[in-house]
Amino acid sequence: MKFRVDRDRLAESVAWAARSLPARPSVPVLAGLLIEADSGGLQLSGFDYETSARASLAAEVADEGRALVSGRLLADICRSLPAHQVEMSLEGQRVTLVCGSSRFTLQTMPVEDYPALPAMPDVSGTVPADSFTGAVSQAVAAAGRDDMLPLLTGVRVEISGEQIIMMATDRFRASLVELTWSPARPDAEGVALVPARVLADTARAVAAGTDLDVALAPLGSGDGLIGFQGSVDDGSRRTTTRLLDGEFPRVQQLFASEPTSTAWVETAPFVEALRRVALVAERNTAVRLSFEADRVVLEAGSGDEAQATEALPAHLRGEPLLIGFNPTYLLDGLGVLSAPWCHLAFTQPTRPVSMAGCAEDQGEPNLAFRYLLMPLRTHG
Amino acid sequence: MRATPTVLHLDLDAFYASVEQRDKPSLRGRPVIVGGVGGRGVVATASYEARAFGVQSAIPMAEARRRCPHAAYLSPRFWAYRAASDLVMQQLRQLSPLVEPLSLDEAFVDLAATYPDADGDDVTRIGHDLRTRVRDVTGGLTASVGAATSKLMAKIASDLDKPDGLVVVAPGTERRLLAAMPVRVIPGVGPATEARLRRLGAQTVAQVAELSTAELVRELGRANGSALARLALGWDERPVVAERETKSVSVEDTFASDITDPALLHAITLQLAGRVATRLQTARLSGRTITVKVRLHDFRTHTRAATLPAPTDSMRVIRTLAHRLLDESDTTGGVRLLGVGVSGLADWVQDDLFDGTLSAAATGTIEHPDATEPADPNADANADVDADLDHERASYSPGADVQHTAHGPGWVWGAGRNSVTVRFETANTPPGPVHTFALDDPALHLRGSTIAH
Numbered sequence: 001m002k003f004r005v006d007r008d009r010l011a012e013s014v015a016w017a018a019r020s021l022p023a024r025p026s027v028p029v030l031a032g033l034l035i036e037a038d039s040g041g042l043q044l045s046g047f048d049y050e051t052s053a054r055a056s057l058a059a060e061v062a063d064e065g066r067a068l069v070s071g072r073l074l075a076d077i078c079r080s081l082p083a084h085q086v087e088m089s090l091e092g093q094r095v096t097l098v099c100g101s102s103r104f105t106l107q108t109m110p111v112e113d114y115p116a117l118p119a120m121p122d123v124s125g126t127v128p129a130d131s132f133t134g135a136v137s138q139a140v141a142a143a144g145r146d147d148m149l150p151l152l153t154g155v156r157v158e159i160s161g162e163q164i165i166m167m168a169t170d171r172f173r174a175s176l177v178e179l180t181w182s183p184a185r186p187d188a189e190g191v192a193l194v195p196a197r198v199l200a201d202t203a204r205a206v207a208a209g210t211d212l213d214v215a216l217a218p219l220g221s222g223d224g225l226i227g228f229q230g231s232v233d234d235g236s237r238r239t240t241t242r243l244l245d246g247e248f249p250r251v252q253q254l255f256a257s258e259p260t261s262t263a264w265v266e267t268a269p270f271v272e273a274l275r276r277v278a279l280v281a282e283r284n285t286a287v288r289l290s291f292e293a294d295r296v297v298l299e300a301g302s303g304d305e306a307q308a309t310e311a312l313p314a315h316l317r318g319e320p321l322l323i324g325f326n327p328t329y330l331l332d333g334l335g336v337l338s339a340p341w342c343h344l345a346f347t348q349p350t351r352p353v354s355m356a357g358c359a360e361d362q363g364e365p366n367l368a369f370r371y372l373l374m375p376l377r378t379h380g
Numbered sequence: 381m382r383a384t385p386t387v388l389h390l391d392l393d394a395f396y397a398s399v400e401q402r403d404k405p406s407l408r409g410r411p412v413i414v415g416g417v418g419g420r421g422v423v424a425t426a427s428y429e430a431r432a433f434g435v436q437s438a439i440p441m442a443e444a445r446r447r448c449p450h451a452a453y454l455s456p457r458f459w460a461y462r463a464a465s466d467l468v469m470q471q472l473r474q475l476s477p478l479v480e481p482l483s484l485d486e487a488f489v490d491l492a493a494t495y496p497d498a499d500g501d502d503v504t505r506i507g508h509d510l511r512t513r514v515r516d517v518t519g520g521l522t523a524s525v526g527a528a529t530s531k532l533m534a535k536i537a538s539d540l541d542k543p544d545g546l547v548v549v550a551p552g553t554e555r556r557l558l559a560a561m562p563v564r565v566i567p568g569v570g571p572a573t574e575a576r577l578r579r580l581g582a583q584t585v586a587q588v589a590e591l592s593t594a595e596l597v598r599e600l601g602r603a604n605g606s607a608l609a610r611l612a613l614g615w616d617e618r619p620v621v622a623e624r625e626t627k628s629v630s631v632e633d634t635f636a637s638d639i640t641d642p643a644l645l646h647a648i649t650l651q652l653a654g655r656v657a658t659r660l661q662t663a664r665l666s667g668r669t670i671t672v673k674v675r676l677h678d679f680r681t682h683t684r685a686a687t688l689p690a691p692t693d694s695m696r697v698i699r700t701l702a703h704r705l706l707d708e709s710d711t712t713g714g715v716r717l718l719g720v721g722v723s724g725l726a727d728w729v730q731d732d733l734f735d736g737t738l739s740a741a742a743t744g745t746i747e748h749p750d751a752t753e754p755a756d757p758n759a760d761a762n763a764d765v766d767a768d769l770d771h772e773r774a775s776y777s778p779g780a781d782v783q784h785t786a787h788g789p790g791w792v793w794g795a796g797r798n799s800v801t802v803r804f805e806t807a808n809t810p811p812g813p814v815h816t817f818a819l820d821d822p823a824l825h826l827r828g829s830t831i832a833h
Binding site for chain 1: 731734
């Protein structure tokens with residue numbers, strides 16, 4: 001094996017393929033990154049039995065071949081290389097990497113012991129990379145990060161014809177995103193619980209590309225598996241991941257309530273004011289929002305500690321309302337609204353608020369993305 | 381010690397069950413048992429009608445069903461109890477700013493500040509008026525009130541003429557009253573201390589009073605022994621404390637004999653979690669860190685703690701975590717003390733979107749039907765266990781408040797695999813009719829937990 005490759009593309013590809021490598025692998029070879037050079041260029045693969053990642057990139061291949069080296073070490077090295085072409089070659093049991101005047105020699109691991117990566121299921125359809133990236137960032141905003149509740153670290157993806165719905169919840173908030181795609185078959189149906197982390201990583205990696213292939217193994221075809229494949233520059237990124245198990249909570253029906261009050265606030269000033277006021281809301285205590293006919297007053301802190309207050313223009317239809325939120329949760333939702341106005345629909349101060357983006361003041365909300373947030377109940 | 385009976389103790393009679401009977405007219409006069417209705421649940425409160433069948437607080441639900449099979453078995457509706465409790469505590473605070481709530485249904489009031497010259501007759505009148513007002517503001521709940529010169533005696537007095545009674549202990553008569561009572565009436569004397577005192581030959585308070593302080597200290601340790609020696613003589617100088625700077629809220633139980641049965645330890649943990657949650661709710665607090673304390677047969681003591689992303693006051697959340705911590709603890713060889721505590725206190729709660737059902741289910745420690753229950757050959761044994769996340773059904777727990785678009789407000793009489801039966805009545809209606817609906821009937825909604833308190 002011997003090839004020459006662009007330094008930046010190599011570093012980026014190695015980082016992608018090594019990102020899912022386990023810190024404490026169950027078998028030593030899983031700490032490895034598989035390097036395969038052939039006439040098509042270079043392929044870099046990592047796998048932890050849950051998630052596989054494969055980066056393909058162009059390279060001048062002098063000798064075809066394969067080698068398995070420590071993925072973490074190679075990623076560290078590539079990140080630090082000077083701006084020169086990189087040459088790698090396999091000599092006996094060692095891989096030599098030369099870049100400018102830097103030279104590294106790496107031990108290899110037995111390639112024969114490396115498990116075969118799962119095959120990509122048949123492509124179920126194609127989604128534009130930019131709308132996928134936007135939808136994923138909105139969906140994962142509400143996904144759980146607590147590994148004690150693995151079910152909630154997933155995003156539920158529901159495919160129905162030309163529509164994909166993504167939803168997530170960490171119990172305290174929930175997201176619901178709708179997007180359209182081009183299914184391979186017009187009657188495509190499918191449901192998958194995809195780890196939010198994998199979705200977010202994939203969205204980030206393909207953000208600059210054009211189209212993303214989504215491949216969902218049909219129900220009842222053995223292990224639940226989903227694959228994504230997208231192009232970047234002159235290469236591609238491919239990942240497969242095992243689906244999470246379990247019955248996802250019925251998130252959709254939580255959004256159903258009929259609001260008693262509705263408010264519009266301009267998103268950017270709302271975010272800025274919230275960030276300021278939240279500075280005194282220690283340890284995620286509440287930011288209290290008081291909605292009046294033509295303004296909202298933000299307030300945080302308590303009498304014996306620091307306090308902050310700020311008023312913003314707003315429009316309210318319905319009864320005035322005082323409601324408290326964890327400011328981080330509120331900002332998480334506002335941060336992915338991608339709309340100039342925020343539309344808030346309330347029922348009661350103890351029941352969740354439903355947020356959506358809006359193109360203009362007092363306009364109709366765009367329900368392609370909705371974010372539901374449970375308020376904080378403050379005593380006293 | 382004060383010379384006037386100005387320490388008052390109020391105890392609401394069969395509180396949870398009475399609230400249920402108030403809100404569910406068809407249950408008035410009938411045995412009502414509130415508690416964990418799952419297989420491992422314990423009785424929180426039994427109505428007096430149920431107590432006649434030998435059903436008491438803290439006995440396993442399965443035992444209660446054996447003793448009183450025809451009772452109404454209901455899941456607690458804490459929001460309703462808290463609302464009633466708030467109304468009662470408001471009445472107490474009108475008597476004196478010095479109100480020390482012990483739980484949702486129990487509090488001390490110190491009348492000395494507001495009625496410095498009150499004698500026994502005055503206090504009798506105050507107690508009588510108080511009980512009338514409690515009944516008025518709560519829509520018919522009864523309270524038992526005791527008044528005396530100390531907390532110890534006031535608490536004992538409120539129990540003397542329960543339910544719906546008022547006892548004022550005349551100053552100077554305390555020792556005589558205490559003498560024949562069993563040692564358990566003294567606060568802090570549980571089954572373990574009782575057993576030790578029995579070994580010393582003391583079963584009544586008078587017999588404890590005859591023991592020397594040295595003897596009690598030798599058997600029970602310095603703090604407990606000397607406190608007991610004073611209390612047995614009726615000497616109790618503990619003040620009524622309105623507000624306490626609380627750093628943690630915890631409860632623990634010492635057992636007369638070491639417990640090895642994991643199911644029993646689970647049941648006790650459930651009960652401890654319920655008590656902690658109630659104490660938190662009464663104090664209007666919440667906490668992030670849940671601690672389980674286990675003292676083993678050889679006195680080695682371990683504590684395990686876990687921290688939540690946000691503070692909670694939910695019995696369900698505390699119980700789920702406490703059970704997990706208990707499972708992680710080494711309990712082989714027997715447990716002599718078990719405790720559940722909550723720290724990292726705050727005065728706010730981040731409720732979740734699923735009324736707490738999800739965390740319990742998602743971590744797989746939701747109450748499962750008790751494996752020791754006799755198998756029903758017709759039942760699809762696994763169908764209900766499936767660790768399903770059917771929170772819709774989980775929330776249609778017996779007794780829960782619902783609203784039907786056509787029939788109005790009612791409560792869940794029972795829920796099966798596909799249907800839910802509702803009785804349509806409220807505190808202000810006569811006993812109402814019963815209807816059955818499909819579980820996913822769009823006209824039927826839960827209410828209650830949505831009401832702000």
